[in-house]
Amino acid sequence: MPKIIEAEQLSHTYLPGSVYEHQALKDINFSLDRGKVLGIFGPNGSGKSTLAQHFNGLLRPTGGSMLVCGLNTADPKISKDLWKKAGLVFQYPEQQIFQISVYDEIAYGPRNLGLPEREIKARVAEALQQVGLTREKTAPLTPASLSGGLRRKVAIAGMLAIRPELLILDEPMASLDLAGRRFILDIIKKRRQKNETTIIISHSLKEIMTITDKIAILDKGFLAFFGDVKDLLTRTEILARYHFELPEFLQVLLALSARGFDLKTNVRSMQEASKEILSLLKKTKARPIFGSGKDDA
Ligand SMILES: Nc1ncnc2c1ncn2[C@@H]1O[C@H](COP(=O)(O)OP(=O)(O)O)[C@@H](O)[C@H]1O
Ligand SMILES: [Mg+2]
Structure with a gap:
């Protein structure tokens, strides 16, 4: 080209x-x-x-x-x-x-x-x-x-x-x-x-x-x-270093990724982000993400 x-x-x-x-x-x-x-x-x-x-x-x-x-x-x-x-x-x-x-x-x-x-x-x-x-x-x-x-x-x-x-x-x-x-x-x-x-x-x-x-x-x-x-969105250290103003859905994905959850952060739309979160929820069905509720009481 x-x-x-x-x-x-x-x-x-x-x-x-x-x-x-x-x-x-x-x-x-x-x-x-x-x-x-x-x-x-x-x-x-x-x-x-x-x-x-x-x-x-x-x-x-x-x-x-x-x-x-x-x-x-x-x-x-x-x-x-x-x-x-x-x-x-x-x-x-x-x-x-x-x-x-x-x-x-x-x-x-x-x-x-x-x-x-x-x-x-x-x-x-x-x-x-x-x-x-x-x-x-x-x-x-x-x-x-x-x-x-x-x-x-x-x-x-x-x-x-x-x-x-x-x-x-x-x-x-x-x-x-x-x-x-x-x-x-x-x-x-x-x-x-x-x-x-x-x-x-x-x-x-x-x-x-x-x-x-x-x-x-x-x-x-x-x-x-x-x-x-898309490559930049996988570089979480760069995103954190330069304090870009990011869309809320991406902030959620990056926060989850930083807490060790296995999901893609290189998404550019709310729809893609919700797909990622839904598939994460499915994967973690047997293992609730934010604790069972019992221990938190
Ligand atoms: N006409 C100029 N003469 C001397 N130094 C300049 C001039 N224009 C910009 N600079 C200096 O060059 C650097 C980069 O400036 P600039 O390109 O305006 O940065 P940005 O657009 O990213 O804020 C700054 O340190 C600035 O002070
Ligand atoms: Mg300038």
Whole structure:
């Protein structure tokens, strides 16, 4: 399967040679197949946003290499092509909103693609709809006056309007309400159906585990884990170390597993979890799980 991302011993040092020198990424190796959804986790300061900016070529490796959509991000000349292929929505959307109207903000990318005005209009309408907004609702608003949640939606719509092969969302759920979060999940699901790749940085495994194929965990600039979600769910020591926000059903399974009960923890839905618990109950019918009741009295 063609790879959309190939990171080889990727390193990034901020302000090298100065007193503020800081290595934010250290020897990162992984590749991602086209059409997949990658979730990136890690504590604050672990290098997630730095890595995100390597996916759209905004930052260049100071060591190793990074290929995105077949383009080597070490080469400054690729930026004129890469922005059309890889769209990054920043962790802080105020860093990328500059236009005087919401329409112009979202139309900015399609205009730079040189599309005719009719097509631009259609793309803006489609992108607004994908994030749960309308032209009528947003027309009276200026980007500078938007609330945090709306600003994020507009920033996401601006990237969607470019229709990038790779969409990178840096902590997009922050400042969004439940409905807004659902729109994000829906956008990712639809992209996956069209074999378009999405990378999402999040704090909550609970929120995105049903839609991610691969998970990367960063820790102090190192890639501490890269693999399938199902594999991560068997790694109880990693789950405990990084304090992911987990779904309740998984917390129950992990607690039972920690107490020595023989069950699978690599399940992604409530239904799968109840199956596991039912089969455990069947297996332990002759031997009650939580004592006979007599001794507990
Ligand atoms: N522009 C910058 N200049 C210098 N250091 C930076 C810069 N941006 C981030 N860092 C440092 O790099 C490390 C990783 O930051 P970041 O990628 O933002 O982490 P995360 O997104 O996981 O919170 C942190 O120690 C941070 O202070
Ligand atoms: Mg960050």
